[in-house]
Amino acid sequence: MxxxxxxxxxxxxxxxxxxxxxxxxxxxxxxxxxxxxxxxxxxxxxxxxxxxxxxxxxxxxxxxxxxxxxxxAGFPRTKILADFDFTANPAIPAAVINQLATGAWVKAGQPLCLIGDSGTGKSHLLIALGTAAAQQGYRVRYTLTSKLVNELVEAADDKQLSKTIARYGRVDLLCLDELGFLELDRKGAELLFQVLTEREEKSAVAIASNEAFSGWTKTFTDPRLCAAIVDRLTFNGQIIETGTTSYRLEHSRAARSSQ
Structure with missing residues (x-):
C-alpha cells in the first residue's frame, strides 16, 4: 500500500x-x-x-x-476445565459443570457448593470455574477460607472491617476453598457470615468443602450461625457432591502397580 x-x-x-x-x-x-x-x-x-x-x-x-x-483472582495454580478428567470421577456430572462454565450463575449472583472428600476434584473445579468466569469478564477472587477469616479479624482489629468487607463485596465471584477444614471461633465465623450476607442474592459465591453440611457444626460451633451460613450458601444455588473416592490416591496406586 x-x-x-x-x-x-x-x-x-x-x-x-x-x-x-x-x-x-x-x-x-x-x-x-x-x-x-x-x-x-x-x-x-x-x-x-x-x-x-x-x-x-x-x-x-x-x-x-x-x-x-x-x-x-489469586489462584494458587493453573486449572482449566479442559484438563479435568470426568471419567476418573463419574460422580461429577459433566453436563452440569459445562453449564456452569457458561457463567450464567455468576451473572445471576447464585452460590455453588462443591462437597466431597480430599482428592475428588473440588479445588480443580473451583479454580477452573473461577478461571472461566474471569475469562468471560467477571471479577473473581480466590482465597482459602481460613486466610479470609484471618484477614477479616485483622481488619476488625485495625478498624478497617467495613472497607475489607466492601472490597470482597465488589468482586463478581468469590471462591472459598477448604471451608470446613478448620474450626472457626465465634468471632471468625461471624465475620465470614458478614461477607456472605454482603453478597447474598447479589454476587456469586463458590465454596469447596470436604465436609457434608451435617458436619459443618464442627467448623461453625454455634448451631444457629451454622444454619444461617448454610442457608446463605445454598439458597437458589447449585450443590455438587464429588464423592468419597480420591482420584489422586487411585492414580498413585495405579502408578505404583504399573512399575
Missing part, C-alpha cells in the same frame, strides 16, 4: 509507529506491517485492511484483560 501525499514509505512507517505508541495500540504497532503485506497480497480494500487492524488489537486487548483478571 503506497504512502499518500508524497510521504515516503519509511516516513509512513515511522508515523504509524509513533501514533500507535501515543494511542497505546501495541498490537497494531507490532503487526501493522505484516497485516499490510497480507492485505496487499489478498487485495483487500482499505476498509478491509482497517478492519483487520482493529480486530487484532481488540482480540489481543481482550486476552491481556483476561490474563490480568486471572492474575488478580
Amino acid at each position: 503506497n504512502a499518500r501525499r508524497g510521504v515516503t514509505e519509511e516516513a509512513a512507517v515511522a508515523a504509524i509507529d509513533s501514533a500507535c505508541r501515543l494511542l497505546r495500540l501495541p498490537t497494531i504497532r507490532a503487526r501493522f506491517a505484516d497485516i499490510a503485506a497480507d492485505s496487499q497480497r489478498e487485495q483487500l480494500s482499505y476498509l478491509g485492511f482497517l478492519a483487520e487492524l482493529v480486530m487484532v488489537e481488540c482480540e489481543d486487548r481482550d486476552k491481556r484483560a483476561s490474563a490480568r483478571r486471572i492474575t488478580a
